[in-house]
Amino acid sequence: xxxxxxxxxxxxxxxxxxxxxxxxxxxxxxxxxxxxxxxxxxxxxxxxxxxxxxxxxxxxxxxxxxxxxxxxxxxxxxxxxxxxxxxxxxxxxxxxxxxxxxxxxxxxxxxxxxxxxxxxxxxxxxxxxxxxxxxxxxxxxxxxxxxxxxxxxxxxxxxxxxxxxxxxxxxxxxxxxxxxxxxxxxxxxxxxxxxxxxxxxxxxxxxxxxxxxxxxxxxxxxxxxxxxxxxxxxxxxxxxxxxxxxxxxxxxxxxxxxxxxxxxxxxxxxxxxxxxxxxxxxxxxxxxxxxxxxxxxxxxxxxxxxxxxxxxxxxxxxxxxxxxxxxxxxxxxxxxxxxxxxxxxxxxxxxxxxxxxxxxxxxxxxxxxxxxxxxxxxxxxxxxxxxxxxxxxxxxxxxxxxxxxx
Amino acid sequence: xxxxxxxxxxxxxxxxxxxxxxxxxxxxxxxxxxxxxxxxxxxxxxxxxxxxxxxxxxxxxxxxxxxxxxxxxxxxxxxxxxxxxxxxxxxxxxxxxxxxxxxxxxxxxxxxxxxxxxxxxxxxxxxxxxxxxxxxxxxxxxxxxxxxxxxxxxxxxxxxxxxxxxxxxxxxxxxxxxxxxxxxxxxxxxxxxxxxxxxxxxxxxxxxxxxxxxxxxxxxxxxxxxxxxxxxxxxxxxxxxxxxxxxxxxxxxxxxxxxxxxxxxxxxxxxxxxxxxxxxxxxxxxxxxxxxxxxxxxxxxxxxxxxxxxxxxxxxxxxxxxxxxxxxxxxxxxxxxxxxxxxxxxxxxxxxxxxxxxxxxxxxxxxxxxxxxxxxxxxxxxxxxxxxxxxxxxxxxxxxxxxxxx
Numbered sequence: 001x002x003x004x005x006x007x008x009x010x011x012x013x014x015x016x017x018x019x020x021x022x023x024x025x026x027x028x029x030x031x032x033x034x035x036x037x038x039x040x041x042x043x044x045x046x047x048x049x050x051x052x053x054x055x056x057x058x059x060x061x062x063x064x065x066x067x068x069x070x071x072x073x074x075x076x077x078x079x080x081x082x083x084x085x086x087x088x089x090x091x092x093x094x095x096x097x098x099x100x101x102x103x104x105x106x107x108x109x110x111x112x113x114x115x116x117x118x119x120x121x122x123x124x125x126x127x128x129x130x131x132x133x134x135x136x137x138x139x140x141x142x143x144x145x146x147x148x149x150x151x152x153x154x155x156x157x158x159x160x161x162x163x164x165x166x167x168x169x170x171x172x173x174x175x176x177x178x179x180x181x182x183x184x185x186x187x188x189x190x191x192x193x194x195x196x197x198x199x200x201x202x203x204x205x206x207x208x209x210x211x212x213x214x215x216x217x218x219x220x221x222x223x224x225x226x227x228x229x230x231x232x233x234x235x236x237x238x239x240x241x242x243x244x245x246x247x248x249x250x251x252x253x254x255x256x257x258x259x260x261x262x263x264x265x266x267x268x269x270x271x272x273x274x275x276x277x278x279x280x281x282x283x284x285x286x287x288x289x290x291x292x293x294x295x296x297x298x299x300x301x302x303x304x305x306x307x308x309x310x311x312x313x314x315x316x317x318x319x320x321x322x323x324x325x326x327x328x329x330x331x332x333x334x335x336x337x338x339x340x341x342x343x344x345x346x347x348x349x350x351x352x353x354x355x356x357x358x359x360x361x362x363x364x365x366x367x368x369x370x371x372x373x374x375x376x377x378x379x380x381x382x383x384x385x386x387x388x389x390x391x392x393x394x395x396x397x398x399x400x401x402x403x404x405x406x
Numbered sequence: 407x408x409x410x411x412x413x414x415x416x417x418x419x420x421x422x423x424x425x426x427x428x429x430x431x432x433x434x435x436x437x438x439x440x441x442x443x444x445x446x447x448x449x450x451x452x453x454x455x456x457x458x459x460x461x462x463x464x465x466x467x468x469x470x471x472x473x474x475x476x477x478x479x480x481x482x483x484x485x486x487x488x489x490x491x492x493x494x495x496x497x498x499x500x501x502x503x504x505x506x507x508x509x510x511x512x513x514x515x516x517x518x519x520x521x522x523x524x525x526x527x528x529x530x531x532x533x534x535x536x537x538x539x540x541x542x543x544x545x546x547x548x549x550x551x552x553x554x555x556x557x558x559x560x561x562x563x564x565x566x567x568x569x570x571x572x573x574x575x576x577x578x579x580x581x582x583x584x585x586x587x588x589x590x591x592x593x594x595x596x597x598x599x600x601x602x603x604x605x606x607x608x609x610x611x612x613x614x615x616x617x618x619x620x621x622x623x624x625x626x627x628x629x630x631x632x633x634x635x636x637x638x639x640x641x642x643x644x645x646x647x648x649x650x651x652x653x654x655x656x657x658x659x660x661x662x663x664x665x666x667x668x669x670x671x672x673x674x675x676x677x678x679x680x681x682x683x684x685x686x687x688x689x690x691x692x693x694x695x696x697x698x699x700x701x702x703x704x705x706x707x708x709x710x711x712x713x714x715x716x717x718x719x720x721x722x723x724x725x726x727x728x729x730x731x732x733x734x735x736x737x738x739x740x741x742x743x744x745x746x747x748x749x750x751x752x753x754x755x756x757x758x759x760x761x762x763x764x765x766x767x768x769x770x771x772x773x774x775x776x777x778x779x780x781x782x783x784x785x786x787x788x789x790x791x792x793x794x795x796x797x798x799x800x801x802x803x804x805x806x807x808x809x810x811x812x
Contacts, residue, residue, distance in 0.1 A: 007655060008472070024630075031633075031634070070415050227430055230695070234692050235695060235696075243423045249413060255413065285637075285692075
């Protein structure tokens with residue numbers, strides 16, 4: 001009799017049924033074509049979100065349900081936590097220099113060629129708008145790449161570790177860049193102390209999470225394991241994951257960076273006091289099966305295909321997309337490696353701009369240096385740089401000689 | 407850098423950390439005192455929700471976060487689905503007559519003595535208000551009892567099956583009672599056709615879910631199993647669970663009744679095409695570990711201890727609480743049983759009024775027959791009938807001779 005007081009859980013139930021069902025159908029179609037599941041989920045989301053084009057919009061409200069949006073946010077947090085659990089902190093540090101170089105190149109090159117190319121493609125642009133377009137292209141959205149690596153069981157490979165490490169560093173660099181360009185656009189100058197504070201907090205968080213966390217994690221997990229309750233191991237992991245994501249946000253970083261860092265810190269061995277033969281990944285996996293597809297279906301649903309309808313915007317966007325891809329591809333060739341490495345995988349792994357690029361564009365719009373036309377162009381660039389890497393990475397990874405891959 | 411656009415996931419992360427942590431601490435304390443986990447979770451919730459009494463209200467917003475409320479709703483849906491999975495449809499039907507008698511007695515007796523007792527306790531009450539107080543006492547909230555049975559590994563016992571079956575029937579009876587008393591209060595009469603439609607829809611849903619569902623479930627699960635994707639078994643169960651809960655709401659029943667019915671319909675054997683040695687319960691359990699405590703912590707947080715401060719209201723409420731308990735206890739003695747049965751467990755299993763009693767009271771308030779004083783009394787009755795059964799059931803179940811229990 002709960003519907004007498006208009007139970008708010010009901011629209012969420014409906015949305016979850018639609019989302020989980022389309023995710024699985026999309027995933028099945030993608031598998032059939034030998035593609036990663038995530039591509040199927042994104043495509044299913046695009047179809048669901050654009051049924052309005054067929055005058056059928058029964059599902060469009062799903063993407064705007066507040067709870068579904070938050071579940072989608074929890075989904076990508078759980079995904080990065082899971083990937084963090086699968087990665088070992090020492091192996092990440094072993095490729096630290098490469099990750100750092102990739103992150104730097106992934107910011108400098110897209111910014112430089114984004115700045116010049118946008119001036120050539122759109123000759124009427126103001127100087128500060130060109131700076132902003134360059135800044136937008138520096139963004140890296142690691143969710144898509146992390147998921148492709150997971151779908152293809154590739155997270156433990158050197159290429160994957162370099163990209164994941166670069167994504168963490170990139171998030172810090174992104175904070176600094178945004179503070180600089182927003183400062184320049186608004187006041188014409190940059191407050192060095194402000195930049196110093198932002199950088200210190202962000203770097204401090206990562207350092208503390210990685211080094212001190214390594215000590216505390218073991219003790220805390222052990223303390224938790226003393227409470228002999230059903231579900232204690234999973235609850236412990238969720239508390240760590242959500243708390244890490246929360247703390248990252250408090251220092252200005254993305255929640256997913258915090259979840260990834262905490263996942264890195266937690267090693268299988270910490271969970272031994274639970275005396276269970278399952279690994280931490282076994283416990284978190286069902287939560288991921290539930291929440292992660294919500295993120296990718298929603299990402300797909302946010303693609304508005306009508307943005308492709310304006311020819312002059314489309315042409316500019318396609319040109320800038322090429323610039324955006326080339327700018328990040330270079331990342332793969334900016335470091336030396338003692339062992340054989342597939343540099344194209346690293347390059348394409350850095351290509352997705354995702355929601356991070358849109359956040360930059362939204363900030364630019366709010367301070368008046370990104371107009372409606374530039375915003376529409378950015379949306380297309382974000383869509384294409386998000387959708388192109390999954391099939392390309394799939395091809396690159398699967399066409400590697402087997403002994404190098406598995 | 408997501409906090410630049412005020413990431414709405416952040417307060418949810420904070421709330422989840424607080425909730426999961428207090429649930430586990432509460433559960434550990436309850437275990438120490440040999441009580442079911444749920445009692446610890448409820449108590450932890452009451453403490454969290456009433457820190458304002460100590461002038462500390464940092465956590466009170468958690469209970470009002472929209473997403474947390476919905477996650478709590480999903481939690482109790484998953485709990486009843488899980489209990490449904492553990493119950494077998496044939497075993498439920500085997501105690502169908504007893505369940506039906508318990509449900510009928512659980513409505514008639516509390517209504518009759520609630521009506522008379524409220525007239526004696528509060529002599530100034532209008533006739534229709536007495537009717538409403540009687541109606542409020544007919545409510546049964548099965549979530550608490552289901553969780554106590556689960557915590558004590560008691561769901562498969564005959565007593566548990568009778569109570570769970572009675573709860574389903576009670577939800578249908580509740581719909582009819584509310585339609586009658588609300589109709590009488592508002593128009594002075596009852597539309598028989600309206601009652602007939604409500605009953606037909608609700609009974610039709612349960613019959614279809616239980617009988618036709620038994621056929622469709624097998625075929626649908628088999629079809630789903632053809633999509634060989636990671637997480638397919640869990641997704642299939644979640645889709646069934648959420649869809650069942652959604653459909654129940656569409657015919658006017660509680661979402662938890664739908665989730666329970668669908669859980670009943672799904673049998674282990676249906677999942678054999680997935681060729682996995684795990685049972686459906688194994689797959690849903692991690693989701694339950696995540697979501698179910700949210701429901702019980704929030705239930706605790708909604709207890710406002712200041713309602714106990716008014717002596718005249720408190721006395722009336724204590725008297726009505728005794729009436730409410732006696733009215734449901736009688737359920738345990740209203741049927742014959744070929745085998746030995748613990749009738750007190752059934753009686754106390756029916757005692758919790760939970761949110762269902764509050765829904766009745768809220769409807770009564772909205773049509774003006776339940777005033778602020780009656781509402782405050784109802785809140786206390788709901789709190790006490792919700793908190794008393796867990797320790798009593800724990801005592802009754804654990805003091806049974808071992809051979810009858812395990």
